[in-house]
Amino acid sequence: MNRELLHARIVGWGFALAFAGAVVWMLGQILPNQFSLSKEYFLILFFVSTVIVTGQGLVHHLAPREVEIPEPKVVRFIPPEHFPNGGFVVKPSKWLSQNLSYAIVLEQEDGYEQLLGVAKYVMMQNNGLIQLITLARASGGAEIWKRLDDGETDQLSKVRVKIGMPADVDE
Structure with missing residues (x-):
């Protein structure tokens, strides 16, 4: 794995974890304790799905667009x-x-x-x-x-x- 792709993965997944954590914390403050689904289960499910979607999107967005395969000389x-x-x-x-x-x-x-x-x-x-x-x-x-x-x-x-x-x- 080249350095640019590794950097894109680290930055993308790191941001996804931070973003999901912040969103879940805010939802935890806003949502009432009595929720149709247990508040804790909902927040865990929301956190995991947010990490996956955001992480994959950012890794795809930050990854180098073109892989250089040298032409044979x-x-x-x-x-x-x-x-x-x-x-x-x-x-x-x-x-x-x-x-x-x-x-x-x-x-x-x-x-x-x-x-x-x-x-x-x-x-x-x-x-x-x-x-x-x-x-x-x-x-x-x-x-x-x-x-x-x-x-x-x-x-x-x-x-x-x-x-x-x-x-x-x-x-």
Whole structure:
């Protein structure tokens, strides 16, 4: 559990306990002793329900909205001598998984991401890096593929792996 989420839980539940305690104390002062339900049972029930509702609401409200899951960074291109269409070695990410395929794109200067192809998770190396095999190369990326096949690495830092789809696509 990260620090921000822990802080949100502590603050949320602490405030909920204090708020419920204050409300129940005020109700205890206001309500008559003879109540349709025993005053003590009513106050206990009200206290517990107020803590739960307020605590859950505040924890949800104070928790970080977005969990950062880093995009896997491409470390190396695997030439076609090893895999028919080549492949990539990438740093691990929580969303990389077997039986999924991933879009391989080239990030352009204007923010456009040009599709280079589709790759599939092959294996995790002993050092934790992940190997992806290219299933299909997009025809629009022929120039980039030729440069990668020739061993040029100047475009490698712009290659991105995008979250994928089931790996049983036609190869």
